[in-house]
Amino acid sequence: MTNSNGQSGQRLLTVKQLAALLTVSTTSIYRLVEHREIPFFRLPHGLRFDEADVSEFLKQRRVEAVD
Structure with missing residues (x-):
């Protein structure tokens, strides 16, 4: 992904977006987080997942x- 300056940036997904992408429940995503099986960011308004980390x-x- 590139921003308006032409620089490469990362796309962050929400729990809901990641669950839809992987066709699993949000509970499954929270389980992966709980067991530290997938990298994530803990932000003030929830968890986020880097698209490159998901790949x-x-x-x-x-x-x-x-x-």
């Missing part, structure tokens, strides 16, 4: 198909 989280859990 890395998914890559680490990828299971290759077996022929």
Whole structure:
């Protein structure tokens, strides 16, 4: 993502947005946070997740198909 200055920035997702993206419940997201399985930011108005961290989280859990 780039801002108006042409600089690269990070996109932060809410719990609800992340749950929708992963097609899981918000409870599942809170469970991942509780067990420190996914990186997050604790901000005054709730938790946020860096889109790049989410991508890395998914890559680490990828299971290759077996022929």
